[in-house]
Amino acid sequence: MVTGRTTYRGIAVLAALAAVPILPGAVGVASADDVPHYRMAEGxxxxxxxxxxxxxxxxxxxxxxxxxxxxxxxxxxxxxxxxxxxxxxxxxxxxxxxxxxxxxxxxxxxxxxxxxxxxxxxxxxxxxxxxxxxxxxxxxxxxxxxxxxxxxxxxxxxxxxxxxxxxxxxxxxxxxxxxxxxxxxxEGSTPAKPGQGTWxxxxxxxxxxxxxxxxxxxxxxxxxxxxxxxxxxxxxxxxxxxxxxxxxxxxxxxxxxxxxxxxxxxxxxxxxxxxxxxxxxxxxxxxxxxxxxxxxxxxxxxxxxxxxxxxxxxxxxxxxxxxxxxxxxxxxxxxxxxxxxxxxxxxxxxxxxxxxxxxxAKAGPGYAGPAGxxxxxxxxxxxxxxxxxxxEAAKSGTLMTVAYAGIGTGVVLLLGLGAWTLVARRSAAGAAGPSAGPAAAGGPGSRPTLPGQSTDSTQQAPQNTRFGPPQGW
Structure with a gap:
């Protein structure tokens, strides 16, 4: 089961993977060969x-x-x-x-x-x-x-x-x-040139x-x-x-x-x-x-x-x-x-x-579209x-998105497992109704019926059956 602790551990792992060493400037003897070149934009x-x-x-x-x-x-x-x-x-x-x-x-x-x-x-x-x-x-x-x-x-x-x-x-x-x-x-009138002495x-x-x-x-x-x-x-x-x-x-x-x-x-x-x-x-x-x-x-x-x-x-x-x-x-x-x-x-x-x-800071001039x-x-x-x-800012934002997505996935899994458990229990309760007889009412050897499992009374229930997610969940 996905727990809150597991989710936070996942976020911590993501943050650790994203960590970038912060190195101060080099302290070796300076030379033209050591000086970094201009880095062009990626993409x-x-x-x-x-x-x-x-x-x-x-x-x-x-x-x-x-x-x-x-x-x-x-x-x-x-x-x-x-x-x-x-x-x-x-x-x-x-x-x-x-x-x-x-x-x-x-x-x-x-x-x-x-x-x-x-x-x-x-x-x-x-x-x-x-x-x-x-x-x-x-x-x-x-x-x-x-x-x-x-x-x-x-x-x-x-x-x-x-x-x-x-x-x-x-x-x-x-x-x-x-x-x-x-x-x-x-969008609207164009601001005028600031007057002399305004700053x-x-x-x-x-x-x-x-x-x-x-x-x-x-x-x-x-x-x-x-x-x-x-x-x-x-x-x-x-x-x-x-x-x-x-x-x-x-x-x-x-x-x-x-x-x-x-x-x-x-x-x-x-x-x-x-x-x-x-x-x-x-x-x-x-x-x-x-x-x-x-x-x-x-x-x-x-x-x-x-x-x-x-x-x-x-x-x-x-x-x-x-x-x-x-x-x-x-x-x-x-x-x-x-x-x-x-x-x-x-x-x-x-x-x-x-x-x-x-x-x-003041309000902008009023662009008709996103200012970018x-x-x-x-x-x-x-x-x-x-x-x-x-x-680094972009990577940080991406990690937060991934983290929130991970939290969302965990919530969905928890809700899904909860819903499946409720269905399974209701199925078991239905099988134990008054018309089912003493065995169905919880007599020796009885088992709740799982989704997809046969209700034939002649079928032997598997031993050590536990509740769990359906196959392929």
Whole structure:
């Protein structure tokens, strides 16, 4: 019989099977070979962009992977309606340790209609970390609005990605990850751009929580470790970029600080320019301003970011860092440590993250359909508090579903066994009625009649018969 204890044991086994070791950052001597590469999304569709628009492969909503060489241009075809805002992002992830030139090596992204008209502004993510190779990303959009004249009709469009670079940089091919998202249309009027002075630009003090929680940064957007408001600690290796994500709702803003400790080794007294970087990206992987890189001399150093509050009307602002704060959802933090930091931190450095989500969450603008990634749910908040990655949160949800299903199956079995027992007892009682004679009334050698068993009085009842589920139950 399935008991409550058995069910809970089953849940415990499921939880044990799902347990994932939580390992802190590596503490071995850092080298380019040890630095993890950007992890592409599981299940992403492989696609090969074409150098010609006429041969451009069709791009569907979702994640895609490709690769791009220096000087190469790639075209992708998309069909757009006349009502939906479409976002196209690209992440270029050169191998850690690859040679790159600041501002010289970059991507150019644009959306064009069939007449070659560019929809909105181009995006030009580039490196500015002192020659460090790290993942760069940004997005472009085809936006529908009364303030727009170009690209408002339904029809064929193209995403165009170009890689620019100097000959002094490495010839390596860069892996590309492309994300195509549609934002639900609004139901009702469009919110206006926030007025001047509606929010403060003065950066507040960072959080000073006494307790530091363990964070686990990922290699990119897909395995970013979740963080909630508070102070977090992690480890980072020279040449590495670690990704984190935090849910930010409508009306809220981020106040962030990524910090290196003082160096305890006397190995070096060098001045390292642009050694610690902090970048912020919105839920559609659009850059919220440029990364903040700071220098290091052996004393504590901090890279900081303070964003505008999330508001639908920010998309009408001409300032890029404000414009990107246009929807709620998971915001991503990318922390980079230059390879030259090996002089101070040969085994990697302790990293402190001070994460503050300021402001009270407000109601959204009123999407006509499910907001999807452009929203913050209670489950998102719980995931952030637990410090889980998206994969861990999904696995946890699946296990709970399996556990509840197991409980439900146990209940069904118990009910079925109870019903069978009741039927069996009633059958036995019927066989023992007054007309059955003394033997049927419980005389020596009598047995209750089981379902399917013959009632012939000449048939010998089997010995040691016990109640149990019918055959095939």
């Amino acid at each position: 992403a569709t492989k696609i090969a962009g074409s150098p010609k628009s006429t041969d451009a492969p069709s791009l569907k909503p979702g994640l895609h992977t490709d690769a791009i060489k220096r000087g190469e241009q790639k075209w992708y075809a998309v069909n757009l309606d006349a009502r939906t805002n479409a976002y196209f992002s690209a992440v270029a992830a050169p191998t850690p340790g690859t040679k790159v030139t600041d501002y010289g090596d970059k991507l150019t992204l644009s959306v064009q209609d069939s007449n070659g008209t560019t929809c909105g502004s181009e995006a030009r993510p580039s490196f500015n970390g002192g020659g460090m190779a790290y993942p760069i990303a940004d997005y472009v959009t085809r936006r529908i609005g009364a303030d727009r004249t170009e690209c408002q009709k339904a029809g064929p469009y193209y995403l165009v990605i170009t890689r620019e670079g100097s000959k002094t940089s490495g010839p390596d091919t860069w892996p590309l990850e492309i994300n195509y998202l549609n934002e639900p249309r609004l 403060s630009t003065e950066t507040p003090a960072p959080r000073t929580d006494a307790t530091k929680r363990r964070a686990r940064g990922g290699t990119g957007f897909n395995d970013a470790g979740s963080v909630a408001p508070g102070v977090w600690k992690d480890r980072i290796r020279p040449g590495e970029t670690r990704f984190y994500r935090v849910p930010v709702d409508w009306g809220q803003r981020l106040n962030l600080s990524a910090e290196l400790p003082n160096a305890t080794s006397a190995r070096s007294s060098a001045f390292l320019a642009r050694v610690l970087g902090l970048a912020v990206y919105n839920p559609a992987r659009g850059a919220v301003g440029d990364p903040s890189f700071v220098s290091y001399t052996g004393k504590p150093a901090a890279a900081k970011e303070f964003t505008a509050p999330v508001d639908y009307g920010n998309r009408f602002d001409s300032t890029g860092s404000v414009n990107a704060m246009r929807f709620a959802g998971w915001y991503y933090l990318a922390v980079s440590l230059h390879p030259d930091a090996t002089q101070y931190f040969p085994k990697g450095a302790e990293l402190t993250l001070r994460v503050d989500v300021r402001g009270t 990634v452009f929203s913050v749910t209670p489950e998102d908040q719980e995931t952030a508090q637990k410090g889980q990655t998206a994969q």
